[in-house]
Amino acid sequence: xxxxxxxxxxxxxxxxxxxxxxxxxxxxxxxxxxxxxxxxxxxxxxxxxxxxxxxxxxxxxxxxxxxxxxxxxxxxxxxxxxxxxxxxxxxxxxxxxxxxxxxxxxxxxxxxxxxxxxxxxxxxxxxxxxxxxxxxxxxxxxxxxxxxxxxxxxxxxxxxxx
Amino acid sequence: xxxxxxxxxxxxxxxxxxxxxxxxxxxxxxxxxxxxxxxxxxxxxxxxxxxxxxxxxxxxxxxxxxxxxxxxxxxxxxxxxxxxxxxxxxxxxxxxxxxxxxxxxxxxxxxxxxxxxxxxxxxxxxxxxxxxxxxxxxxxxxxxxxxxxxxxxxxxxxxxxxxxxxxxxxxxxxxxxxxxxxxxxxxxxxxxxxxxxxxxxxxxxxxxxxxxxxxxxxxxxxxxxxxxxxxxxxxxxxxxxxxxxxxxxxxxxxxxxxxxxxxxxxxxxxxxxxxxxxxxxxxxxxxxxxxxxxxxxxxxxxxx
Numbered sequence: 001x002x003x004x005x006x007x008x009x010x011x012x013x014x015x016x017x018x019x020x021x022x023x024x025x026x027x028x029x030x031x032x033x034x035x036x037x038x039x040x041x042x043x044x045x046x047x048x049x050x051x052x053x054x055x056x057x058x059x060x061x062x063x064x065x066x067x068x069x070x071x072x073x074x075x076x077x078x079x080x081x082x083x084x085x086x087x088x089x090x091x092x093x094x095x096x097x098x099x100x101x102x103x104x105x106x107x108x109x110x111x112x113x114x115x116x117x118x119x120x121x122x123x124x125x126x127x128x129x130x131x132x133x134x135x136x137x138x139x140x141x142x143x144x145x146x147x148x149x150x151x152x153x154x155x156x157x158x159x160x161x162x
Numbered sequence: 163x164x165x166x167x168x169x170x171x172x173x174x175x176x177x178x179x180x181x182x183x184x185x186x187x188x189x190x191x192x193x194x195x196x197x198x199x200x201x202x203x204x205x206x207x208x209x210x211x212x213x214x215x216x217x218x219x220x221x222x223x224x225x226x227x228x229x230x231x232x233x234x235x236x237x238x239x240x241x242x243x244x245x246x247x248x249x250x251x252x253x254x255x256x257x258x259x260x261x262x263x264x265x266x267x268x269x270x271x272x273x274x275x276x277x278x279x280x281x282x283x284x285x286x287x288x289x290x291x292x293x294x295x296x297x298x299x300x301x302x303x304x305x306x307x308x309x310x311x312x313x314x315x316x317x318x319x320x321x322x323x324x325x326x327x328x329x330x331x332x333x334x335x336x337x338x339x340x341x342x343x344x345x346x347x348x349x350x351x352x353x354x355x356x357x358x359x360x361x362x363x364x365x366x367x368x369x370x371x372x373x374x375x376x377x378x379x380x381x382x383x384x385x386x387x388x389x390x391x392x393x394x395x396x397x398x399x400x401x402x403x404x405x406x407x408x409x410x411x412x413x414x415x416x417x418x419x420x421x422x423x424x425x426x427x428x429x430x431x432x433x434x435x436x437x438x439x440x441x442x443x444x445x446x447x448x449x450x451x452x453x454x455x456x457x458x459x460x461x462x463x464x465x466x
Contacts (some may be wrong), residue, residue: 011215014206042202044193047209052366053289055223055374058216082221082374145219 009142012058012084015047016138019057021077023110025064028124029091033061036127036134043131046138054080059137061130062116065093065100066108078114084145086117086137090130095119167258172249175411176394181248184415185386186210188393188422192353195426210386217379229284236281237373237380243273244387251394252325253414254407259325264316267324268309271391274384275301275350278359281381282369293368296437297352297359303444304349304356310452311342314459315399329403335462338455340399345448347392348425349440351385355432356440364434393421 022030037043037050051057054077062074078087087110092098094110110116117140120133171177189210197204206212225233247270250263275297282294316322319330330336349356360368370381397417404410435443 007215008219011212011219015209015212015216017213039200039202042197042204044197044205045203047205047212049213052362053371055372056367056370056378058220080223082223084220 005146008145012145013138013142015049016059016134016141017049017051017057018134019051019054019060019077019081021060021062021074023062023064023070023074023094023108024067024106025091025093029063029093032124032127033063033090033130036130038127041127041131043134046131046135048131048134055082057081058084058141059086059088059134061088061090061134062094062110063090065097065103065106066110066113067105068107071107071113074110074113084141086141086144087114088118088120088130088133088137089116090120090133091125092121092123095121098123164258168249171258172246176251176253176390176414177249178245181245181387181390182383184390184418185383186214188389188418189382189386191419191422192389192426192429195423196430199427199430210382214379214382217382218376220375222375222377229286232284233281233373234377236277236284237377237384240274240277240281240384241380241387243270243277244384244391246270247273247391248387248394250324251391251398251414252328253394253398253411255329255404255410259323262322263324264312264322264327267395268312271350271388271395272301272305274388277384278369281373282359285369285372287372289365289367289371290369292365293359293361293371296361297369299437299441300349300356300358303441304346307342307444307448307452308346308350310449310456311339311346314342314452314455315339317456317463318459320463324398328398328401335455335459336399338451338458340396342448342452342455343396343399344421346444347396347421348428349444350392351388351425353425353429355428355435357429357434358437358440361434389422390418393418393425396421 020030020033035041037048054060060078060081064070066074089095089110093100094108097106097108100106118133118137120129122129173179190205190207193209194204247267250267250270252259279294279297279301282290282297315327315336318333318335319327321327348354352360360370370378373381394414397414401410401413401417404413
């Protein structure tokens, strides 16, 4: 690996920008995610920044058990994030649909629709755990950036026109 | 100013070789100041550099047609405008310059903001369009005050040459002009309380919403260079005239840093104002001072 590639790898690891996506969450995990960015936990030390637009983001943080309405939105947002990208499923809901299992309004879990890289279990997970998950996702991101986007890591999803 | 001096100023000092690291440093100071005010540790020293390289190495979405070409062009024009503005600053004594370079500097300083307006509209995103409309309204309001303030300083010295302005004798009029420029700088740099165009959490990222990868990296760089140019302009006007080259450069850097600290503290301590409040602030409150400054400058000119 030459020097430039190693530099890019380091930069990807040190600068994960998040996009927060709620797919029908009860707001518990969302509060914890915001708490992780608050002065008490200060995720900015790792270079984390919460971005408003998925175009700017590297990591998509999905909370909630993926309701039927949210599926197309999740796919659109995932398609709008540019390569390399990673997905974190925050809380038990996107991993297993949690207590909402067998509900007819759900289309979860998340992994049925987009590939998930890191699961942060908990109902809700603690901010420390979320920060650890982000750090792990940033490492995955740094490795993934070395390879061109393949069909498995980035399946074709419909792209929203700007 | 011959070609060699012009190239040295544009590319070495205070141009790109100095201005790009300085831009990253000022972006870091901005974020670190906010962090310290919130009792956090904040981002590491190299953070803006990490962000820049990461964004450079990211893919961009496919863009087709003339709109796509324009979307690629705007950030580059903004960066070159801001870099040119930094290159024109009369930092080193007797470093050259030409009659009327103040007008060129003002035009180049305005270029990034014009590009932001155009970028938001050419991205065809609703948030981009709202952000651009806000930027346009903001630009119309603060620029009147900004230009009048600079014109008052210039007309009191009978010159549009930056080097003469930087070495002019102390007068109350000069300080009135500098205060007026300082009031306009937060709006020019889109920081709180005037962070309306790129209002995060409100209209996502404003004109930058659809930009990704290297284009976004260029916008970040343009923003950093605007910091260098804006803080540097005030620093050169405030700094006393010193003959030695390295001392003048050190003083310029120190004064720019003080400006950045001042502005980022203001940004951390305030919340975003609404667009109508901002426009009213510039048109009703500060315009009076700018008109006072220019009328007293003209009055003094006719008396002398």
